[in-house]
Amino acid sequence: MASLGAAATPFARQLAHQYGLDDVPASRSPGLSLDMASMHHAQPHLFVLDPLPAEDAFVVSVELARAGSRRFFQGNAQTYLGLLEPGAVHISDLAERPSAYVCSPFHSVLFRLPRATMDDFARESGGLAIASLDCTPGVTDPVLAGIAAALLPALERPAEACRLFLDHIALALCAHLASTYGGARRRPATVAGLAPWQERRAKELLSGNLARQVSLAEVAAECALSRGHFSKAFKATTGHSPHAWLIERRIEAARQMLQASTASLSEIAIACGFADQSHLTRVFGARVGSSPAQWRRMRRH
Structure with a gap:
């Protein structure tokens, strides 16, 4: 707790x-x-x-x-x-x-x-x-x-x-x-994807701020959309929610640092937007199938 x-x-x-x-x-x-x-x-x-x-x-x-x-x-x-x-x-x-x-x-x-x-x-x-x-x-x-x-x-x-x-x-x-419970009714509608400039700007903002907590409202505002509209349009365009897409970019950045640098796991975790080494290890292992330390050793042999 x-x-x-x-x-x-x-x-x-x-x-x-x-x-x-x-x-x-x-x-x-x-x-x-x-x-x-x-x-x-x-x-x-x-x-x-x-x-x-x-x-x-x-x-x-x-x-x-x-x-x-x-x-x-x-x-x-x-x-x-x-x-x-x-x-x-x-x-x-x-x-x-x-x-x-x-x-x-x-x-x-x-x-x-x-x-x-x-x-x-x-x-x-x-x-x-x-x-x-x-x-x-x-x-x-x-x-x-x-x-x-x-x-x-x-x-x-x-x-x-x-x-x-x-x-x-x-x-x-x-x-x-x-x-x-509030009496609102969903309107059936097809969700259009992001315009090319919106997709480019959203990805730039997310991938350029891996170590910072970017809010959904901040990214949506950069694309001139409401939070709800942006979230749906981003998924329609990329196949992933903004959060899931960001996690994949963080894992990708961690892999690059593990292979190309001698930085410690704690340093890599912070640089890639994870709370600490334990957080990096848990998320990395769930998506890659091995711990960061194991993945690094396998790439260096």
Whole structure:
């Protein structure tokens, strides 16, 4: 787990205070102002949660494991939920200062989503502002469960989380919430690829900043496109998401340095945009089939 400290998000500190925990693995998509956190408590315990501060935002909770009963309070309404299956979802409107009683082990991923973020997403997508997110408490949502599970490694190892990946997760979350619980409707349309100049500029920006965390919004702006449009157009053109394409370039750069230089693995990791040697080894091994050290030895014999 990531230790709470100066780097912890305000949302993570708020959750830690509410639950009396020392650690809450968390991360943030700066481009969409969306907070993400993982909550895991393995022992039965009664948590009486104070009302959260009022703000114009939603909290979306997704269960990753079977969980027992809990009671939610929002405005003048109470909601009692019995046994929750993996993938169960609950959405709270922070404007109504929600609170809860939780009395069983749980493993949840929570998203704090400002209403302004949903409005920005709707505007970029050509839709209307989302007035509310209407979700039957405890409904099972396999899509949200998949998004939450995919996010876990980035929450548990925040130093290795790629900003492009977090932005993609945030966009996918907004799109699903808007269409499923916000009343938005997807318009059938074919996605056109990038113009040659847009593809060239995007690749230049991504490959020229391997050691820096480039945001999806930054690359999209260089191509004069919205984040969602750029992401779809880039994949239509290259066959890969911007994040996947960037990882391949980082692996390619690492291979070149391993073969042509005497730099240490730690130096290569930092130069190619990985958090540290361990991160490089894990990603390199998964894609190449051998560790960087083994690959280097084989190329030198």
